[in-house]
Amino acid sequence: LDNLYYSLSFFKIMEVLARGIGEASYGKIRVDFITYDFAKGQRGRMITWPYPLVFAALFCCVEVILAQIKYSTPEDVKAGAVIGNVAKDLGLDVGTLKSRRFRIVSGAQGTLFEVNPNNGALYVHENVDREQLCDRNVACLLDLKIVVENPLEVHYVTVEIIDTNDNRPSFAEKEKVIEIAETTLPGARFQLPGARDRDVGVNAVQLYKLSQNDHFHLEIRDRGEDKIPFLVLQRNLDRERKTNHSLILTAMDGGTPPKYANLSLNIKVLDINDNRPVFSQEVYSVTLQENAPLDKTIIKVQATDLDEGINGDVEYTFGGDITSSVLRLFTLDRLTGEIRVIGEIDYETANVYNLDVQASDKGQPPMTTDCRIIIKIQDVNDNKPEIEVTSISSMVPEDSKQGTVVALITVTDADSGLNSKVICHLTENVPFELKPSFKENMYSLVTKESLDRETVSHYDISITATDCGEPPLSTFKKLIIQVSDVNDNFPEFSHNPLELYLTENNAAGVSIFSVSAFDKDCNENAAVSYHILRGGAGRNVMASIVNIHPDSGQITALKSFDFETLKTFQFQVVASDSGTPSLSNNVTVNVFILDQNDNAPVILYPLSSNGSEVTDHSLFALDRYTGQIRTLRSFTETDEAEHKLVILVKDNGNVSLSATATVIVKLVEPKEAFASSDVKSATKDDEDSNVIFYLMITLGAVSVLFLVSIIRIQSMGKRKNKHMWSFLSTASGWHYEIRKPLRTLSLPLQTLCLS
Template structure:
């Protein structure tokens, strides 16, 4: 039983390998080695690293390994020498059976990059098996009346070796009645036949014992023997004869069980019982055939009782005997060959030659992810397999050789959208109807730092009360990163910048982990009203990515300053203020005016005045908002000559801050006449004062008209120059830059709450600098130009950086005796025309405004100054 099962497995393997090597033989340019079977473990097959063009250092780095398609690992790689060595006993007969060629296909896999090489190892046969007969003894019954020349087929010997090592000849022991003949069959096979050379005589010898020897073609020759026992029968001298010695039948493997496959027929020339025939399977028919086929002993019909499988056995050969019922029995022989026709009954298989590696999201198109092979146990078109991917994922299959494919990337990967892909591969054969199978391959996408941290908004407005507690939190910013792991870990920092010439890090600090910003000390609104913080969020990727956000910190005023008296000046210094007043003063007479200021702003700086104490409260009153001290009634002779007033000054803040001033008033009798004379003179202006007033009015009108005309001419000239060049202040040649080397032009950008203003500082190097401040309100399209107090000179580099950050659409050119800096950008002409600051630059440009024109403008300013000064300081002449 065991021998029969092994024989069936051997036949199946031989058939499978035969078709596999036929398919594999179409591949060119493959490495092949040839070795004999039964090599010892550790024997060297060949230098694999050298033949594949790999250095010894690459064997370990690229993880060179052998992937066998047979399921058993017969070979391995010596990592130290790069040699392919035998890993297990190789029995050619087990692997390839009776196939003429025995080739083991191996897949050599290397990584980094992932590659697949194919080699073939031919296993040569050695004469390690002797011919073996199925039975040790063969019994024949031959009637004595049998005519000479009749042939009796004998069992053939089986030799698991192939080629020259298989069975080549047979010999028969010497016997005068019998001889041995060899019958040629298809496939270069020979069947020994026992030939009756002379009539048998049972009375002389009833039993003949012969020895049949099978010899192979190996060196040395190996043999196998079987004993033939011939019993001579005395009667029934006609043998049943089949109509055909060989019956060929082709059936589909999906034929229904119970179907009749073929009917064999034999005839016997004898009569009566000697001519009655019964059919039976030959002795020693394998159990594998008996479980599939059934023979009707009376009719000779062979029917199917078990499943047929083309992949297990494509050809079945059955030996049938026909025996009569005579005495002695006579039997005839025939062979039935049943060829199984393949049907598409096996679905294709998808095999992962290498597991998919994680893929970086920045992997280029065409990156190999995994190696995949397909196979189908069917033959012909039924075994042709094609693979396809479900549309959607950015992957495709690239054929390599035979039914091997490489899974490669075909598009852009983005881990933030899809961190992994479950790729469904469908295998379809070419049968009718086609069969399919599916396999899912999970590909993981690894993260690359391709996303910077993103703040919730580009800028933040923070309002902070002054006099806060140092160390209190100002604000918390947060940035998110779409990446993963270290690439998504965000740290926060404050970019270095200047606030009132001091590094911003001395004002605030930030928690690098959570983005919370804390104050280093309390803030004073009167010293600092607004400042900016540049916060940077940086991830920990390589290289790291970052983004910035701007935080505008507005200091809110608190009522922390009391009103300060600035007039009378003596009261401001802390001493008593003394005032004189005539006794002839009437009601409403202005005695003095108390003026106070508050360093706070808004409501906190609104000041009110109140008379807290007085020597005579009925004599004086204080204006609530102006601080004017006037008489409530006329002074009488009974009033004390010395009056003392205590005036309370309060602001409108919360809590209220206040201060007091004491005014001492002396009532005198001799002051009324000069005052009356003065009033009389004022009331009746002379003809001379009227002329002065007329001159002042004419001067003011003429200077104003001349100033207006001059500014219009300069404006037109600036506009024309702005059209001809990108900026009115651009110099055409380098030689023009130093025509006036002793002049300085400095511009300073300042911020006062929502008001942005630029200070323009100019003057000779040896003279006091003059400051011109351009205040521009962000709420209006046009800005006003005002002249403010002189300011000290600042560094040109700071001016350039400030202007570059705040007014990016302007073009600036600065000169000094020592430093010349130019920064040019494209200028929007409409924007240029809207900014009075550009007009100021044009006024300072020697190419546009000549020195003479500058002097004219200067004289106009001086004239305007004197006119307004005259009007202000001589109000009596204009009344």
């Protein structure tokens, strides 16, 4: 710092917001600002450095970090000239400026300057004309807002435009004619037109000089920023000796080198008019409301002249320094001295007007005097506040924490006093709030509640700014905040579990069912894919039975199902979204196989055997539901000894299926039943010799039984006839035999059963 000149410039009291988890507190600190001027001859800059340790402790929890820098630059610098390095002075990482969208977000003034995102330099973008920007204001300060994102920071840069001596003084006219009576006494003063210089400060008009002469000298009256030259008579004039005096009035500014302008003064010496008009007061002050109606009388000035006749008649005119812009607003009645409004008065354009009025009599030569009228413009609340959105995040994630900054808002009002005080609020009930910044009329739009895109996907926020004028004026600004989706919803099935009834003998490879899950999220977070849960032994088997399309949820059977083999099975379908991380949900599918009539009945008992079909339906009857075979009457000698019954069994399917069984009924003597049973138990594949052998045995047994029967009948006499029943099972079928007494041919009704 040895080569720098510095001094304490000013201090500020700053209010700091510190926020923890859900808690907030405010504090105030004083920050001294020091102005550093670098090497002599170079442009100066003022950098506001806060105490590092204090700001490090206080701003660690603040959402938007703010700093303020002041630079100065002369107005005549060319486009492209570097004013200062903002990134370096703010301590920003130059390498991250592009990714953080390092930029100027000011209004029209921002087009004069730009920042280089590669090195952080602030440079002149367009040629700067101080007179066009600030007219003749002493201080010409341009406020720039520089924003960087991630995290969001706003820095204020003030650029002071230093006036350079680029304008020379000028007079409204090239020659001024002044008529002075020869009797005018020394000491008389005559106001001269002042020179105008668009520059300010030392570069404005600082000095007036009068060419060398013996009768006049120059007197300067300092009226604030203006210096009014007066021509003062120092010696009596003698018209007879010299009727005209030619002088040169030179106006010089304070620039280096100075610039100047000349006005020719033509002094005409006239005959006597020894009294000049006199105003009641030298300075008049009046207050006028802006937007005053046209032709409104502001003030009436009056000057008196002690002379008589035309030498005492007074006329009023504006002084030579009145600009054309003032003449478009006010008019002066030459005879009455009334000043009236003829243009639109706007406080925001100018809040005070200084008018010089001259009173001249009609004597020869005329005598004049002057006065100043100060018109103070009173502000009227005629300007609505203006809302400027400096930076806005158009998409806000639905999982944003409370207090997340969504937008920065600046409110301005061109009025003054209470009329410029603005109150901002949100007109609708939304989960956002406005938080004031340390700088007046700047707000941060932050979240105050949790967001849920599935409930509300966007917010139309209306911001109302109302000033404190009477009556108050308001303006509105609408912001559309889109809530971006976060994968916070699981896919959901309408029912769980699901039941599927599937008829057997389905076609393999054909869709049998579909599942569908809905995800409340959107886009990729709502894109659902399906798969069958695998992992266990039973679950892996499902991979060979069913398959599911990952996008449509269509379930396809990989095989044809058989009710007699598999009656029911269960598997789980997993629905997963495409979010990060992916969320999933399961549904259980219970499949029930429905039977079809695809199997014919099988008779297990009795087995079928050879025989001839019974044609006499009057002897036997069959119960169609229980399968019982009954005799309808007693057997007679004319009945066949062997009856073959063919039994037909049918089911009740849509397509009825059937099976048949053969029942052979033989009528034999009681003892022959056993021999017959032995014969029937022989197989058909025996040798012919074995058949003859068994036939001989059978004939012998029949003969023996016949003899025994005769003997028994004779011994029993008139005893009641008895019947014996026997069931013989052979390989070829079931046989039912009835032993019949020789003497009696009638049989009671008996029953045969099939099972």
